[in-house]
Amino acid sequence: MANEHVLVVGAGQMGAGIAQVALVAGCHVSLVDAADDAVLKGVGRIRAGFAKLRKKGKLDAAAESAALGRLETHTAVRDVREVDVGIEAVVENEEVKKRVFQELDAVVRPGGVLATNTSSIPITRVAASTRRPEAVIGMHFMNPVPVMQLVEVIRGAATSDETYQRTRALAERMGKTVVTSKDFPGFIVNRILIPMLNEAAYALMEGLGTAEDIDTAMKLGTNQPMGPLQLADFIGLDTVLFIATVMHQGLGDPKYRPCPLLRQYVDAGWFGRKSGRGFYTYQP
DSSP, X not given: OTXXXXXXXXXXXXXXXXXXXXXHTTOEEEEEOSSHHHHHHHHHHHHHHHHHHHHTTSSOHHHHHHHHHTEEEESOGGGOOSEEEEEEOOOSOHHHHHHHHHHHHHHEEEEEEEEEOOXXXXXXXXXXXXXXXXXXXXXXXXXXXXXXXXXXXXXXTTOOHHHHHHHHHHHHHTTOXXXXXXXXXXXXXXXXXXXXXXHHHHHHHTTSSOHHHHHHHHHHHHTOSSOHHHHHHHHOXXXXXXXXXXXXXXXXXXXXXXXXXXXXXXXXXXXXXXXXXXXXXXXX
């Protein structure tokens, strides 16, 4: 149904992007974050996204007005009712996500879907924190959500066929291409991407080349739009380290060991673009 009620928890860059594509798909959207200013920033991101669509001729004023009319905001999950699909898009922390899922369990209607946007945390473990693990699924959007075509759908051990089909249908209504992954650390994209970024950090640490040379070599040598160190800065070095750690611990293979230089940068607070410094230095 195009008019499904979608609850998005987390109004950051990912959450706001998910809310935007759900609104464009015709859904009624409730955007929730714990702080008023975070909610306001999330709405601002959605409006800015709509402005870009208007500029490209992909959204007219009437459609934008109708979409914004389907948006409501809250600062607590418990204030939302009659939810068809709950999508969690909070910080990549397992305990925080489990608490959010316990809240979603209370407001998503029977037969609804509880989805997580996690990029690495096992779906089965998140599902175990609810009373209906069969309704829990991974719905991993790529960043930036309105631009990137892909959604990884990850089935946990207990995820039902009905939950999977509803999630896939919703992602496709949002205009996304769906790939299905088993519930293993990193899923598909990060299972392959993070080791590449980690290896680039090793190459830099070992003096194989400068950051600029490593990135230029990979861009021109493999036809990538962004070099691995630049991409790591864009994602956030703290996020890259977290996913690498989850993969190393979950798979138990030393080839996934996080690079010491990456860990050192995170310890220094050098997270990449969002902090102003990572493998490169950025203007505020």
